[in-house]
Amino acid sequence: MALAAGEAVAAVTGGPSLVVAVGDLVVDLAPGWLVRRTIGLLGTSQKPALLMGIVGVTLLAGAVLGRVVVGGRRTGRSAFMGFGLVGAGAAALSGAPFSGLVAGVIAAATGIAVLEAALRRVPGAGPPAGDPTVGPPAGVPFEDPRVKASTRRGFIAYVVGMSVAAGAVAVGSRMLAGRGSEDLREQVVLPSARRTAGDRPATTTTTTEAPWTPMPGLSPWITPNDDFYRIDTALVVPRVDPSTWSMTIDGFVEHELRFTLDDLLGMDLVDSAITLNCVSNEVGGDLVGNAVWTGVPLVDLLAEAGLESGAQQVMAWSVDGFNAGFPVATALDGRTALVAVGMNGEPLPFRHGFPARLVVAGLYGYVSAVKWLDRIQLTSLDDDGYWMPRGWAKHGPIKIASRIDVPTGSRVLTGRQPVAGVAWAPVAGVAGVEVSVDGGPWIACRILQDGAPGRPGESWVQWLHTWDAEPGVHVLRVRAHDLDGRLQSPGPKSIAPDGAEGYHIRRILVV
């Protein structure tokens, strides 16, 4: 009931959930190696797992407390006050000291009241038998006038009723807290007048002679928003109100600037397909996607702010305190870097940073792609982003990589069939993809890049090889090289500290 009361207060005040606040604290305090290990262990389901773990540990502590207080020597009040304090403290650290305090106090008071009411219903409870000052003599059933009516059945009914009520209040509160947030996003309409990023018109780079037939299992060139991977430290997706949101540009700038969402939507917006890649993507993994982003070129905003000589790093901050930085020189080297407000023709989904985020071609997300953008600060190179003290590299250029999507399973039928996938090498662009069967020669594949807006090198390509599969077990390998003449690294190298290396290998049984 105490946990549920905390959720109810959060829903009413719009403040943080105490459970989530404690979870955020755990995430931020967790050592880098632990975060990496649990990401590997649980994938992105680590967030619900953490929150359920916090609820589970709290309930367990409650059960232990129940055993302790039923003897009558302790009241349990201080335990609940401590519980409220931890929640309120965590909420204060996540930036909501007042609503957190209210939630903590009400949660603790609820817990104390419910516990004391429960104790009055414990049949035969009271001071421990044998205590001459208050209790009955040993062996004589204790009779407290208040508990006369209590029976085992009455106690169980109370406990079950309270548990059901707690569940209902908690679920109802979470639903109430999430209400109407879809409307926030529906207020936003992307202007239709947009131009294409890049000096080159959108082109189709292809060595495909025959029409390219999309095959089941091959990643589409544009990743639909609903299928786009999500990685961030936020336990609950921030739901920013676009009507009150604004972002600032400050630090080593001549003019500090502030932009509302309408300001950004009224600027010269560009569309650009850019492949976004997580540094935690394993060889062959799916923490990578390609989308058409709509946004304001970062260079335009930096030019308006005017860079001072100390400005060496673009350090971006999110509304929830995450930050990531990359060199100013990278932002100005001609690649596409956007303060994006749209993704595949829609306002950004909440999960992907609504109302505005950064997307920088050729940089891993952890050094650049700050979602729920709050502030762009121009700093020296000495300032570090969120992941550096946790063991990740200061600089995060995306590595050349390729992935086999087809065949989808590990067993195929004998005969001619497609082997296909995606490859990326931003910002230079993929020049070629090769496949090798059973360690044999590298065979050039056909590559296809769609004619979407943007600089071609900043997006991945699809590739296709036609394989004449003979019965037996075979090993397929893929590698790519870029237009600067660099070959994908054979590795193997793990994801930390600056991204995995190695060729994606698939063992296939041909029957």
Ligand SMILES: Nc1nc2c(c(=O)[nH]1)N[C@H]1C(S)=C(S)[C@@H](COP(=O)(O)O)O[C@H]1N2
């Ligand atoms: N606010 C915020 N932005 C963030 C992160 C984060 O933890 N918080 N993670 C970054 C990382 S590590 C990656 S890979 C990308 C992922 O973006 P996506 O979830 O839209 O795919 O977001 C980046 N932006």
Ligand SMILES: [Mo]
């Ligand atoms: Mo990432």
